[in-house]
Amino acid sequence: MPRLRGHHLVCLHFFKGEGYNEEFVENLTRVIRSAQDRGIEVHCGADDICAKCPYLNHTRCQYREDADKGIGEMDRTALDLLKLSRGVKIRWAEIGERIPEIFPAWRQAYCNSCSWRWACEGNDLYRRLRDTCPGPHRNRRKRDVTG
Numbered sequence: 845m846p847r848l849r850g851h852h853l854v855c856l857h858f859f860k861g862e863g864y865n866e867e868f869v870e871n872l873t874r875v876i877r878s879a880q881d882r883g884i885e886v887h888c889g890a891d892d893i894c895a896k897c898p899y900l901n902h903t904r905c906q907y908r909e910d911a912d913k914g915i916g917e918m919d920r921t922a923l924d925l926l927k928l929s930r931g932v933k934i935r936w937a938e939i940g941e942r943i944p945e946i947f948p949a950w951r952q953a954y955c956n957s958c959s960w961r962w963a964c965e966g967n968d969l970y971r972r973l974r975d976t977c978p979g980p981h982r983n984r985r986k987r988d989v990t991g
């Protein structure tokens with residue numbers, strides 16, 4: 845059973861094959877399949893996705909300065925929104941059922957400034973949820989994509 849940290853419980857629902865390198869993408873694909881088959885255990889800190897990330901230094905994310913702190917905050921927000929906590933074991937589909945409800949808050953907090961948004965914009969589910977988001981962000985779609 846894969847162990848996944850908070851923000852991966854949200855963001856991986858929009859994975860469509862992109863990532864830092866081949867090894868990272870292969871692992872990501874394998875972990876998602878396993879999660880779909882066996883469920884996941886909620887983890888805090890570097891998880892089974894981070895394990896193959898070129899920016900992982902021991903247990904810390906070095907994607908950019910202060911990345912580890914920011915990602916820790918994302919994890920906590922994701923767990924609050926999903927009403928999950930460390931050590932919980934849960935079916936992947938059950939998390940997926942909660943994504944539409946939490947998506948507007950998640951998107952407002954993180955997606956608009958995320959460097960991977962271009963990848964999520966290529967995912968059907970992400971686009972569908974984005975296009976039904978209430979509030980002012982709904983009409984910014986075109987500017988978001990073109991920067």
Ligand code: SF4
Pocket residue numbers: 854855858951954955956958959960961962964
């Ligand atoms: S745009 Fe970034 S924060 Fe939003 S779901 Fe995608 S990877 Fe996660």
